[in-house]
Ligand code: B12
């Protein structure tokens with residue numbers, strides 16, 4: 136059977152990514168002998184474009200996967216598919232926990248409640264829908280089937296139905312993977328508690344074996360350019376036995392950096408050190424709320440502010456970058472409690488700050504509560520980074536909440552900048568670090584984009600950089616002395632797959648040209664990564680050191696030049 140698997144990722148602001156659930160369905164259906172066509176939709180097609188997709192794949196079945204924010208798009212796509220009389224199955228987290236709503240819209244034939252691999256295969260194999268466990272129709276609700284207890288039974292899959300080259304390219308060479316499924320914590324805003332409830336009596340939290348995981352990572356590395364991995368599981372460190380094995384074997388077998396989600400309270404400083412030594416370069420963590428009472432009583436997250444502060448301090452000391460998530464406008468929020476979140480965020484200064492407006496997801500405790508107390512407005516938002524709140528708050532007028540949310544988002548940029556400087560202080564190398572010494576006053580000329588500071592990594596080599604869009608001129612006043620100027624020159628990896636040419640990097644002291652170097656990795660492979668330069672010079676009087684970048688040609692497309700860890704080493708008096 137030809138199965139068209141679709142995943143609308145429209146309006147989420149997430150960018151193209153590999154959806155693990157859809158991948159697992161594609162792998163399972165293919166292994167069962169079916170012909171799978173996957174379409175990841177980043178923009179809503181119009182009716183004609185959708186028809187072209189249907190005509191191209193000629194599906195016998197349309198299987199659509201979506202979360203709550205994407206339900207309105209999925210609804211439209213399924214309506215159009217039905218006009219062509221193609222049977223349609225809806226599945227995923229929204230269909231699972233809002234099955235009534237999906238069926239009430241009357242846009243598909245069946246809904247899959249829960250894990251979908253075997254249900255999809257049964258349907259594709261021609262079994263009667265009424266006999267397929269997990270399926271719901273308009274006049275029947277079949278019993279659930281057991282969870283897949285052993286995840287190693289699932290195929291090791293090379294993701295060939297997905298545009299993986301494009302996905303890894305736009306994500307800077309990062310390849311995502313899962314080490315298991317599920318999370319055991321009771322957070323009231325998250326679907327994990329709902330999944331656990333659905334599968335009560337069974338082990339919702341499961342892990343793959345290391346062998347199964349590593350076989351997948353090996354396969355992915357053999358098929359695609361993988362510079363780092365990103366383990367997108369809810370919490371990476373839950374299974375200590377798995378973790379110990381991973382930390383021991385991963386660096387030897389793979390040796391590329393990785394990123395993961397951690398939970399404050401379930402990792403100590405030494406765990407972080409071991410993770411860092413194995414390659415963890417970035418930890419994603421939920422702070423969610425700064426008011427301890429709200430965090431525990433409303434969100435169901437048992438952790439105190441002291442633990443949160445410790446976690447960020449440890450990470451900074453160990454050189455692990457952090458990305459922290461915050462939710463604003465949760466039930467019971469007041470201006471004072473939101474202020475507490477901003478205050479804590481400022482205190483811990485994550486390297487990346489994400490602020491979102493609360494959304495009550497079907498199946499969660501807070502969803503039920505917001506329905507019962509009448510605060511749920513019932514609006515459809517395609518993202519939680521929105522201009523509208525999903526619920527009405529008694530003590531926080533909506534216009535004030537939205538204004539404070541925006542103020543927090545603006546403040547987040549300042550916090551990230553502060554985090555950059557703090558991280559730099561820990562990592563400071565070289566006697567005069569020109570990234571640390573930099574201020575906007577040093578910029579005497581800049582191109583289409585502002586000169587800024589940025590952390591950039593090629594493989595394992597991350598550097599604090601000056602980021603410029605040629606033509607640019609950055610100047611520093613320096614005292615007399617004998618110096619060495621050292622830096623790594625590169626074009627930002629995010630521009631490598633675009634057109635355009637290279638950049639010339641020039642260093643001048645006292646009008647004397649010390650360096651004139653062209654870097655053009657788009658046409659010259661050996662310019663990929665950092666090109667290190669080391670130049671000696673003497674300044675007999677106070678002088679100006681100038682770092683210039685120039686475009687090679689008039690084509691300035693994606694020409695982002697980096698001075699990686701530029702610094703001066705003091706070698707003595709002139
Ligand atoms: C990894 C992850 C991501 C990744 C990758 C997304 C992905 N789809 O893989 C990224 C970072 C990109 C992401 C983004 C977002 N995420 Co997210 N994410 C997760 C996480 C942690 C794991 C998802 C996963 O891979 N599970 C493992 C796979 C195997 O399970 P699955 O996807 O549920 O699929 C199975 C079944 O649902 C079913 N199924 C799925 N689709 C279909 C279709 C058919 C036809 C059938 C038959 C069955 C079926 O079968 C699959 C295999 O068993 C979950 C939390 C969780 N534990 O589920 C949150 C979660 C899915 N995310 C969530 C949210 C809110 C988001 C964002 C909106 C956040 C944002 N920044 O805007 C976006 C939305 C992106 C999108 N287009 O949907 C919510 C969704 C809540 C909801 N009701 O919609 C969750 C549940 C977390 C939470 N808060 O509770 N996410």
Ligand code: SF4
Pocket residue numbers: 318319320321322325326327328369370398421
């Ligand atoms: S710890 Fe994270 S993934 Fe686990 S239940 Fe809480 S919010 Fe969900």
